[in-house]
Amino acid sequence: MIKLSQVTKIYELKDSTVTAVKNVDMNINKGQIFGIIGYSGAGKSTLIRLLNGLETPTKGTIMVANREINHISGRELRKARQEIGMIFQHFNLLWSRTVEENISFPLEIAGMSKKERSKIVKELIKLVGLEGREKAYPSQLSGGQKQRVGIARALANKPKVLLCDEATSALDPQTTDSILELLVDINQKLGLTIVLITHEMHVIRKICHRVAVMEDGEVVEEGNVLDVFENPEQPMTKRFVNQVIEPESSNEMIENLLSQHPEGKVIQLTFVGDTAEMPLITNVIRKFDVNFNILQGKVSQTHGGAVGTMFVHVDGDIKEVEQAIQYIRQQKVKAEVLSHE
């Protein structure tokens, strides 16, 4: 659906140049939810704007839905853009228009008759769950509702691709979840390809199938979300993964746990995928004569399975403890025995 090859974008400033995007290759399949993560300044905003021609690349080719976006202009580009919906961090609604007029706007641009427009707008309002708010103005809506209007507007011309520019970054966690659920729902119902950029790993974890990590304009790592969570290779990727699965595993915290439990062993377990759902703890206690305490942990669901870490304290006969650890390792759970540094 989307194919980027060797895409580079260089901005010429007064007395310097900035390479916002550097030699990016990317392949996004139809129906995929593809996440691009990076800190601000990593080039992800530029990258997503290259996909609908809001920015033109300095080098490279960009194919979206069988159109070479970087080579078309004028009428053809506008036509192409109608097939690429986009939603924004700050929603970018027209405050002078009501909810239904906002959703109707892209249809007006496409030159649709009033009758057809109102029919489609009605369906979209239902799809995004805004029934009863049709006549409201954006200023009367909450952030989440505004983004729903944004999504409905982006879907109006039945696009093949939906671009999400930090679509949940201005929303509170609960609203973020409901918007993400809506995106997954749309992805499944309409088979829409979704490209989203974010700096929040939990957005990637919740809904993406694949993820690309960007740093200084380059894609430093790309893969299936679960694989990346399991084996993050680049330091930048590790930082993002840690955002989600080890929110508090600082050295300080580990030292703290160790000093609280001088006897026995403190073990860090890392679960990935199916293993997270296995009754591991029950099995260990049944099979071995050890005390097994959960100290703290966090397991999160991703699109492809669960990931997480857990800190446990195992105490008892040294041999039994060793065997218990051996057993845990056989279950494809990463177990790391922690010690003072």
Added chain:
Amino acid sequence: MSELLPNIRWEKVYEATLETLYMTGVSVFATFILGIILGLMLFLTSKGNLYENKIIHAIVAAIVNIFRSIPFIILIVLLIPFTIILIGKMLGQNAALPALIIGAAPFYARMVEIALKEIDKGVIEAARAMGAKTTTIIWRVLLPEAMPALVSGITVTAIALVGYTAMAGVIGAGGLGNLAYLFGYQRSQYDYTWVATILILMIVFIIQFVGDYVTSKIDKR
């Protein structure tokens, strides 16, 4: 009444009021259109905008700045040859119109430019991402989104124009300014000055009230 205002002939006052209203009305309408055109040109050709063009921007900006800087009373005199070509005479309300419009439109154009600059860039980007043409963006995004500021701007401009018509009156355009000058000052019939002042104040208050009302009605922010 006739003791308090011994010299007033009301049909003259009535006539002068209509002349002032006529000059104000026509010039406000023309200033609104011309100011929006100039303001759009200033905005669209500015840096980073849809029709970015340094040369056109510089030319329009220079014209606007020059005409905005010339004191109105001098502008009228300067424009007399132009007015004679355009209207065929240099007296009467219609003869005042070119000067009124040329004096006010650049002033309003700057307000239009400011109003357009206030529009969130993201909204324009969203419209472009939807595949909108620039003309669509102008008509369906820029003007509606800026409308409250455009209306409050034209309110201020209209009030300034009432003042301009009074000045134009002094050099023969008619209206309440002419009345106050000709009868009130030159013939020392001060009651005319008072009546003209009160009527002008009333016109200004009504314009302000209507402007505020319309602005608050269309402002959905």
